[in-house]
Amino acid sequence: MAGIVISPVGGPARPAAADVEDCRSGAVCGWSEPAFTGRMIYLSPGAGCVETPFPIRSVANTFGRPGIPAVATVHAGPGCTGPVVARVGQQQSRPVLSPPGLSAYLAW
Numbered sequence: 001m002a003g004i005v006i007s008p009v010g011g012p013a014r015p016a017a018a019d020v021e022d023c024r025s026g027a028v029c030g031w032s033e034p035a036f037t038g039r040m041i042y043l044s045p046g047a048g049c050v051e052t053p054f055p056i057r058s059v060a061n062t063f064g065r066p067g068i069p070a071v072a073t074v075h076a077g078p079g080c081t082g083p084v085v086a087r088v089g090q091q092q093s094r095p096v097l098s099p100p101g102l103s104a105y106l107a108w
Contacts, residue, residue: 020060020093028063028072028088028106030056034096045070046108049080055100059086060093068108074101 020036023029028045032038034057043050045063056074063070071089076082076099085101086094 020062023060023062025062025064026067028061028070028104029059030074030101030104031058032056034058036060036093036095043072043104043106045072045106047106049103049105051078051103052101055102056104057097057100058093058095059088059097059101059104061088061090063090065090071107073105073107075103075105076101078102080105 022036022040028043030041030043030052032054036058039054041053041056059072059074061070061072067090069090071087073084074086074097076085080103085097085099088094
């Protein structure tokens, strides 16, 4: 899957990271569980529409300002179809996605 890197962060859910500390600066990340816990993936900005390897239940964008305005739009269906579950711009996050996201459109 182009545009996705599965992080070595995984295993059982960890306590919530209120500051999204597991997502490196200048990244868009998705987690398998709410509150930024569970398995984490990096979503490549500018990759267009990507399928997530598992349903994502929280998402964060750690790109700072000033800088390139990376944006992620998370969709409930595959292939960037279905309702928009979340849209995160620079320094925005959503701790709970309901329903979970199955795909994301990543733009600069």
